[in-house]
Amino acid sequence: MSAAVYLNELGVVCAAGNGKAALRDAMLGRTPLPGSLDECDSPGQPRLLGRVTVADADLSLLPPARRSRNNALMLAALAQIRPAVDAALARHAPERIGVVLGSSTSGIAESERAARAFHAGGALPADYDFAMQELGSPALALSGLLGLAGPALVVSTACSSGAKAIASAARLLRAGLCDVVITGGVDTLCGFTLAGFTALESVSPGRCNPMSANRCGIHLGEGAALFLMSREPGGVRLAGWGESSDAHHISAPDPSAAGALAAMREALARAGIEPGQVDYINLHGTATVQNDAMESLAVHTLFGTGTPASSTKPLTGHTLGAAGAIEAAIGWLLLHDNPQGELPPQCWDGVADPALPVLNLVPAGGRLGRQPEWILSNSFAFGGSNAVLLLGESLMTDPSRIPVTELVAHAGRMCLLSRVLTCDGDSVLAEVDIRADDLFHGDDGVGGWVGLEYMAQAVAAWAGWQARGVGETPRIGFLLGTRRYECRCPRFLAGDTLQVTATRIFQSDNGLGQFECALQLRGDTVATATLTVYGPDEDTVAVRAD
Template structure:
């Protein structure tokens, strides 16, 4: 089952809102600028948000932080859509899953500096401002959301893991919509910490260069409304791993990164050749770039276009994965018909010790729409998370592109009950059945309404067959495990009736279990409905012989 990134709000050093961010990104205009706010006495490039942010004065003291103001700035851009989702699905069916690594640490810094100077904490300071769960609590309170609301904090992979968790909530049927993404704010603590590791560059970061010497820190927020309702971009897959190689250094062999990338491809049902672009973690540190380039070259070769967008935004830590997913989301939009890609800003001096990746120059395009992209996030402690975003396939409506039913069903002869496919897409199929005197199960005048469940099952099987053919796989047998509340509004389907059988994939597990919402329409009216549970094992013979548990 696909989940869709319906709406996107973003604020970062590239700008506020999609239009400004898009213009600066594809023009190759970086947002990092020299500053001393977080490094007194030392000028460092920072990815600061310079736009005015929403006031937090109306919030409870525990929620008054710059971090939460950034989250509200991103929310404001998509608020109508989120409010509509809450109204449609109900407050308890909508969740909030956010990634952050700083939360309100900056407010604590200011309070402690005030105490050092004046003997007491700053007025208005509340210990809750630095609590990691604050962004999710704020957004849930602001929107009146009563579903799951929590934060992932795993350093640079935080918001990728948040988005993966949001997708799981939808695929498991626990939520119908989730507001997800990440937010992080600049503070002296993080800049000083990376400086202590000798990982901060005094110039704009220079990923994959022989001259790279560290990162630039940034801030920002990106939020998505994630639902099952079709939109232009899908969260097609995600992969996670934890290699625990070192507290702050990646595994030089990239074992954990490779596992996460392969897991994301597997979950998306894709091969490495299907990826049109990779947004690299690309921090411009010696160790990350050496590890990541090695893994990319090993899995994809050196031809796939790739870039690091951190010279544009700075490394936004807990928000980085969500912000970079938003930049990928822009590349996948329908109006990007020439396939413009996020460029790679660097000095152009390759490191002879690294694989010669295909780094995207400013202005480069694929010459066709972008189909699938991968975005990598590799955090301290070996916490790795990878997202795969895809351009949603439109419903195939052109008769010339619709497959014959016999080609996508594991049935044959009279047991093929469907006449033709009317439309098909990632999560939906509509098939037509014309009731004739010689139709299977017809008594000469009608087919009993009980046969409707078999029509639904074959529509589900046809959908699975279409997906298999699209992947280049063989059509496999599946099993109908049961139906919940099959209801028919008519006792039988009369000869001459034209039925349209709809199957919508509502849930899909990684183990082959799925659930479909089905209905049968006739004469403009819905005449039967059911929720159908199915199972498609990897190996049918092994399953039938008892070697595989459902």
């Protein structure tokens, strides 16, 4: 199966914003910091919590045993990508679509309320079901709602759950077990979690302050991020991931950072890039004393002080099982419509800890000055469960940035196209600059018959672009057969620029396809042809004009 997998669509709800636009504004510092003091889950102890406010989801769509607030947040994220999900359902059989989510709380809040009711009145609420607390509930609820029959599971490895779920979903696609996977993470606030972190003396009374000398712990949040993942090019590419286990301590990270380093190196190796190519690192950055010390050592060791980095947990709160997915969502947004490379600033008091290795923390207004290409996201959980995601630009987004020789199997003067302007699932637009030193240029210009070669190479560029999008190399050339070609221009002159279009009008399962092709010169159509293409094996593609 294809090695390339893509996060095609994104739905997200969190304290920093509900939906892509709101989250983008918050993460780039365009809106005030979210959050307010809250003691709903810690009576008598006001805490800053990243609580989500969303319109109530219609939980009546779910069986009673699945009607939890955790699943309500998941449905709110699903609503944002529902059209794309429905389109996938129309294209693929139910057993070819999977669900892999990360979570650590599931329906614990419902169990807490049921326990209080039992203590007060001696009976559990009539609408309570123990199954609400099952960790698998989000995946089963989503799979059942959509009528899916593929794998449905929840990964629960504390703060790395969301990231590990995304990696697990990628493995299902690469193994050919699924064609589409809905993946991500969801977690909701509850007293149990807050009490546990408080007992560990890991909770800050206010906003968390990562990498500061004054840091004193996390502030908790909640949220959900769902991706539609497939092998179909588009959106953002999951270029790499790395996972490791410290086996060091039940809660504290390995201070040597060996596990974190191993996970980051594995993600880079899987993507085939070097540390210096990464444009931004979204730190796990919990603001606990030990985690920040370990992570700063790991990042400094591998990336030095050059790569911009920041923690976005002051915006979202620590969303635990959803954190890896929400922070992947932040990376996804940075790779979309971001021509100046704006980066999330580090939200902290600015008091650097002299005991920590120096990192290049993003200042307010920080930017690359260009579109980012590679985003690394770290998730380092209790028990040393480490997961790192490496996101890259979709290779399908802008063919004009790709050298033509990387799309067609020709080099030097044999490559007749000058540039590819646009490309999508069915069509390509390319240009040819006629030059006096062209391969086919004679004393009186380039013969009009060469226009067919321009069309053939445009189709080749389309095929190469499709191949590149799924991690394959372009096929070796096009073989031309019988030609029927109509051209109103006897020759093309040096200085002319031709626009070449090719639109796919037919595709069969056996490799046959047809393209309607045209050449335009100064806005006028000067040549047309219908090209029938056939891929007889993995190395060649035959083309003929009928």
